Amino acid sequence: MADEGYCMKCRAKREFEGQVVTLKNGRPAAQGTCSVCGTKLTKILSMDAAKARGWSA
Numbered sequence: 301m302a303d304e305g306y307c308m309k310c311r312a313k314r315e316f317e318g319q320v321v322t323l324k325n326g327r328p329a330a331q332g333t334c335s336v337c338g339t340k341l342t343k344i345l346s347m348d349a350a351k352a353r354g355w356s357a
């Protein structure tokens with residue numbers, strides 16, 4: 301499942317294959333890299349969306 305995030309370096313939206321991670325504030329996010337420049341992309345997920353992808357708090 302592809303995620304979509306904004307790449308600050310390309311200044312464009314990029315699709316990426318995100319890994320579900322937990323941020324410092326306890327919220328889930330999908331993290332991956334821009335396929336064009338390799339910059340790390342993060343997309344904040346809702347709790348429900350993250351749980352559907354196997355995330356647990």
Ligand SMILES: [Zn+2]
Nearest residue numbers: 307310334337
């Ligand atoms: Zn990029």
